[in-house]
Amino acid sequence: MKIALIAHDRKKQDMIQLATAYQDILKKHELFATGTTGLKIMEATDLSIVRLQSGPLGGDQQIGALIAKNEIDLVIFLRDPLTAQPHEPDVSALIRLSDVYSIPLATNMGTAEILIRSLEEGAFEFRKLVHGRDQDA
Numbered sequence: 001m002k003i004a005l006i007a008h009d010r011k012k013q014d015m016i017q018l019a020t021a022y023q024d025i026l027k028k029h030e031l032f033a034t035g036t037t038g039l040k041i042m043e044a045t046d047l048s049i050v051r052l053q054s055g056p057l058g059g060d061q062q063i064g065a066l067i068a069k070n071e072i073d074l075v076i077f078l079r080d081p082l083t084a085q086p087h088e089p090d091v092s093a094l095i096r097l098s099d100v101y102s103i104p105l106a107t108n109m110g111t112a113e114i115l116i117r118s119l120e121e122g123a124f125e126f127r128k129l130v131h132g133r134d135q136d137a
Contacts, residue, residue, distance in 0.1 A: 034059030
């Protein structure tokens with residue numbers, strides 16, 4: 001599976017905790033992240049991550065483009081609902097693309113944990129069938 005990891009500034013520590021706790025599961029998949037989030041996760045774990053631009057500098061749009069090209073299977077986007085984001089239109093577009101292309105999307109820790117645990121149970125095998133590609137990496 002190809003997994004995108006994104007976290008607003010006030011949620012980056014939560015993302016690091018999530019990645020650390022589920023490192024054994026996440027290391028079996030291909031990970032993508034926006035700039036600072038990816039850097040912080042790599043510093044705290046042994047995970048290999050393809051780092052894109054920071055969210056406000058186009059990283060959210062880059063992940064959206066990967067979704068539109070069927071190159072992302074799952075998105076974990078820990079959003080800060082209490083802080084206005086200067087790139088909110090990009091955030092909204094990313095969420096919309098996840099809906100359009102039926103990409104599972106977690107925007108909080110509770111949902112993120114459920115999705116990650118579901119990876120181990122093979123709950124996303126439908127992505128292979130629907131999109132006809134090998135997504136074990």
